[in-house]
Amino acid sequence: MPPRKPAETDGNLAKPATISDVALLAGVSVGTVSKALNGRGSLRVETRRRVLSAAEQLGFQANKAAVALNSGRTYTVGMITTDTIGRFSIPLLMGAEDALGAGEMSVFLCDARDDPIREQYYLRTLLSRRVDGIIVTGRRTQARPPIGTDLPIPVVYAFISSADPDDCSVVPDEAGGAAKAVDHLLGIGRRRVAHITGPEHHHSAAVRAAAARARLSESGLTLVAPPLFGEWSEAWGRQAVQILLGAANDLDAVFCGSDQIARGVADALRAAGRRVPDDVALVGFDNWDVMALACQPPLTSVDMELEKLGRTAADLLLAAINGDPAPGKHANPCRLVLRDSTAVPIAPLRARD
Amino acid sequence: MPPRKPAETDGNLAKPATISDVALLAGVSVGTVSKALNGRGSLRVETRRRVLSAAEQLGFQANKAAVALNSGRTYTVGMITTDTIGRFSIPLLMGAEDALGAGEMSVFLCDARDDPIREQYYLRTLLSRRVDGIIVTGRRTQARPPIGTDLPIPVVYAFISSADPDDCSVVPDEAGGAAKAVDHLLGIGRRRVAHITGPEHHHSAAVRAAAARARLSESGLTLVAPPLFGEWSEAWGRQAVQILLGAANDLDAVFCGSDQIARGVADALRAAGRRVPDDVALVGFDNWDVMALACQPPLTSVDMELEKLGRTAADLLLAAINGDPAPGKHANPCRLVLRDSTAVPIAPLRARD
DNA sequence: TTGAAAGCGCTAACAA
DNA sequence: TTGTTAGCGCTTTCAA
Numbered sequence: 001m002p003p004r005k006p007a008e009t010d011g012n013l014a015k016p017a018t019i020s021d022v023a024l025l026a027g028v029s030v031g032t033v034s035k036a037l038n039g040r041g042s043l044r045v046e047t048r049r050r051v052l053s054a055a056e057q058l059g060f061q062a063n064k065a066a067v068a069l070n071s072g073r074t075y076t077v078g079m080i081t082t083d084t085i086g087r088f089s090i091p092l093l094m095g096a097e098d099a100l101g102a103g104e105m106s107v108f109l110c111d112a113r114d115d116p117i118r119e120q121y122y123l124r125t126l127l128s129r130r131v132d133g134i135i136v137t138g139r140r141t142q143a144r145p146p147i148g149t150d151l152p153i154p155v156v157y158a159f160i161s162s163a164d165p166d167d168c169s170v171v172p173d174e175a176g177g178a179a180k181a182v183d184h185l186l187g188i189g190r191r192r193v194a195h196i197t198g199p200e201h202h203h204s205a206a207v208r209a210a211a212a213r214a215r216l217s218e219s220g221l222t223l224v225a226p227p228l229f230g231e232w233s234e235a236w237g238r239q240a241v242q243i244l245l246g247a248a249n250d251l252d253a254v255f256c257g258s259d260q261i262a263r264g265v266a267d268a269l270r271a272a273g274r275r276v277p278d279d280v281a282l283v284g285f286d287n288w289d290v291m292a293l294a295c296q297p298p299l300t301s302v303d304m305e306l307e308k309l310g311r312t313a314a315d316l317l318l319a320a321i322n323g324d325p326a327p328g329k330h331a332n333p334c335r336l337v338l339r340d341s342t343a344v345p346i347a348p349l350r351a352r353d
Numbered sequence: 354m355p356p357r358k359p360a361e362t363d364g365n366l367a368k369p370a371t372i373s374d375v376a377l378l379a380g381v382s383v384g385t386v387s388k389a390l391n392g393r394g395s396l397r398v399e400t401r402r403r404v405l406s407a408a409e410q411l412g413f414q415a416n417k418a419a420v421a422l423n424s425g426r427t428y429t430v431g432m433i434t435t436d437t438i439g440r441f442s443i444p445l446l447m448g449a450e451d452a453l454g455a456g457e458m459s460v461f462l463c464d465a466r467d468d469p470i471r472e473q474y475y476l477r478t479l480l481s482r483r484v485d486g487i488i489v490t491g492r493r494t495q496a497r498p499p500i501g502t503d504l505p506i507p508v509v510y511a512f513i514s515s516a517d518p519d520d521c522s523v524v525p526d527e528a529g530g531a532a533k534a535v536d537h538l539l540g541i542g543r544r545r546v547a548h549i550t551g552p553e554h555h556h557s558a559a560v561r562a563a564a565a566r567a568r569l570s571e572s573g574l575t576l577v578a579p580p581l582f583g584e585w586s587e588a589w590g591r592q593a594v595q596i597l598l599g600a601a602n603d604l605d606a607v608f609c610g611s612d613q614i615a616r617g618v619a620d621a622l623r624a625a626g627r628r629v630p631d632d633v634a635l636v637g638f639d640n641w642d643v644m645a646l647a648c649q650p651p652l653t654s655v656d657m658e659l660e661k662l663g664r665t666a667a668d669l670l671l672a673a674i675n676g677d678p679a680p681g682k683h684a685n686p687c688r689l690v691l692r693d694s695t696a697v698p699i700a701p702l703r704a705r706d
Numbered sequence: 707t708t709g710a711a712a713g714c715g716c717t718a719a720c721a722a
Numbered sequence: 723t724t725g726t727t728a729g730c731g732c733t734t735t736c737a738a
Contacts, residue, residue, distance in 0.1 A: 014503075014505050016480070018731060018732085019732060020731080020732095028708075029708070029709045030710095030731085031708075031711090031733080032707085032709075035708090035733090041708090041734090043707065047707075061477065061480055063422070063481070063731050065483060066418075066422055067732060068714090069416070069418045069419055069713095069716090069730090069731080069732075070715095070731090070732060070733055071732090072368075074418065084447070085443055085446070085447060086443070093438070093462070098464070101463075106461050106463075108460065108461060109450060109461075109462040110454075111447055111450055127369070127414055128414040128417050129459060130416055130418060233647070235647070260643075264647075290613075294587045294616075371716085372717095381725085382724070384717080384718080384724075384726070384727090385723085385724055385725070387716065387717055388724090391717085396724080400723080400724080415715080416714090418714090419716040419717085420715085421730090422714090422716075422717095422730045422731065422732090423716060423717055423718085424717080
């Protein structure tokens with residue numbers, strides 16, 4: 001039988017080189033290799049060079065499991081989405097993944113699909129894998145029960161928030177976003193503002209509607225009609241316009257709870273012979289490019305800056321992992337993105353920002 | 354000072370219990386605990402019970418790093434999306450994650466963001482973490498260079514495919530999908546079919562257009578006008594309709610390369626006074642609910658079954674990890690989803706399927 | 707400056 | 723049936 005290397009043909013089973021392989025090739029001990037590779041201790045330059053070149057030659061990559069075993073750190077975090085990953089979760093995940101990757105952390109993706117059983121299963125799995133921390137996200141901003149108590153590692157909630165005020169949650173400032181939308185409409189001279197949004201029991205719908213009302217009332221105004229609660233769809237947007245035109249025919253602006261609704265509203269207004277923005281200015285929420293850009297005209301919209309939010313969550317998690325936790329609810333500002341649906345051809349009263 | 358437990362207050366630094374903790378509590382050796390927990394060897398029922406209860410009491414979860422270290426398996430796979438994670442990647446990821454989770458594997462999420470440098474960085478990271486396998490996905494179905502050569506672990510390409518025919522790739526049968534769309538249009542009696550799609554250089558656009566043509570020609574027909582290549586947007590769909598109505602005013606069906614295009618087409622046709630589906634039947638591609646359902650009328654569309662595709666990729670990867678690789682390109686059939694845009698009020702010639 | 711050896715938490719072979 | 727021990731790959735004292 002051949003002496004050394006087993007089954008040279010099936011390159012696919014070649015075991016990765018270990019630190020002893022490197023030591024052997026460099027003619028030193030494993031301890032020395034470890035020092036050379038990690039820049040610890042003091043070695044002769046020549047020795048270090050020899051080790052590095054041996055490692056290079058073997059394509060050596062330290063086995064992270066071994067490292068984890070005696071450092072106690074895995075440089076790994078878990079990301080649990082409580083409900084199905086969707087449009088809102090993606091930017092969150094991306095932002096977090098990006099920030100964590102920069103910190104040399106790898107991310108375990110866990111999709112709990114609205115199933116508490118799965119959620120707990122993933123939690124156990126992550127703990128068993130000794131992740132250094134966990135980010136919990138969800139598709140709604142509403143507070144949820146903590147995912148666990150007395151966990152041995154830090155947890156940060158992103159977008160969604162924990163019902164325990166001592167937990168660290170990073171959420172969009174939806175009320176602030178709604179206020180910005182209203183401010184903008186007022187800034188371009190609109191006074192008869194309507195609000196169309198999603199289901200009344202939906203946290204985001206309620207918060208945004210309340211904030212819009214509050215902001216108007218600060219200016220001594222009211223909504224031109226009570227908020228129209230319905231669903232998060234274009235169809236509802238269209239339908240709501242019919243209701244609205246009956247109730248408040250003289251409206252000059254509509255602030256919508258979502259871009260989808262706003263798009264339906266735009267279509268229905270056009271069909272009814274109202275020009276956007278000339279007769280009616282229109283603001284959406286989410287700044288979902290697919291909707292906002294395809295809308296005719298393109299839609300001014302509130303952006304929750306989800307990617308940045310994910311990044312913030314990740315940064316807070318990293319800080320907590322390093323012993324510097326930031327408990328409490330952190331609100332991230334929203335940003336208003338201006339487009340044609342609120343562009344005033346001849347500006348009667350320019351907004352300041 | 355208190356005798357036993359250190360710093361009871363900061364529950365957050367409590368180190369997870371180890372197997373020796375369990376052994377101590379149960380009054381047995383670590384070997385016995387291992388056997389009891391893994392159902393190996395033969396133990397007295399009473400002993401096993403005692404160990405299990407001790408483990409339970411301590412909330413013991415085996416440290417996966419240690420397990421990985423001596424089994425050589427991490428029960429972990431990497432998922433690299435070569436381009437930014439988006440609408441197409443999600444269902445793929447979800448399907449794969451689901452199938453892998455069922456196999457007790459955890460998934461590392463890696464978003465390479467169209468950057469080859471990041472891609473190679475992630476590859477090295479994953480190898481260093483000794484993942485058992487890797488799934489590579491992308492937003493385009495076009496073949497791409499292999500992510501690495503002579504890798505020590507199996508790789509499966511999903512949606513995107515590897516340029517190396519010996520690699521394992523799972524792709525949607527886009528040509529088959531396009532054929533189904535055309536068949537359906539012919540089945541409901543349409544004969545003057547047009548095709549509007551994305552950029553000519555885009556692999557999917559080219560494949561779908563070619564397949565549509567081929568299928569028509571099998572029936573002795575041709576497209577009512579040369580395929581209109583443009584971009585993947587509603588605006589292009591609208592614009593293309595203007596061109597089309599000039600060139601082939603008597604068309605009775607449009608097959609579109611995407612749902613977004615199709616939606617633009619629907620809007621423009623309506624604006625031009627053509628009824629859908631009565632005058633012109635309409636089929637999209639992607640079955641993207643947001644577009645297909647919001648379209649007026651709701652859109653018949655080709656579904657690439659991305660989630661199933663992700664699942665298949667994961668299954669093939671698991672098989673490969675277990676020593677049973679399935680090299681080559683595997684085409685997954687598409688499914689035609691029927692909606693109102695091809696509903697024939699009075700069926701003149703019912704399709705068979 | 708380098709090597710030897712202990713130990714991280716667990717499994718498996720072997721002994722008792 | 724149970725315990726002891728070697729070792730997985732690496733880091734880190736401590737000696738040499």
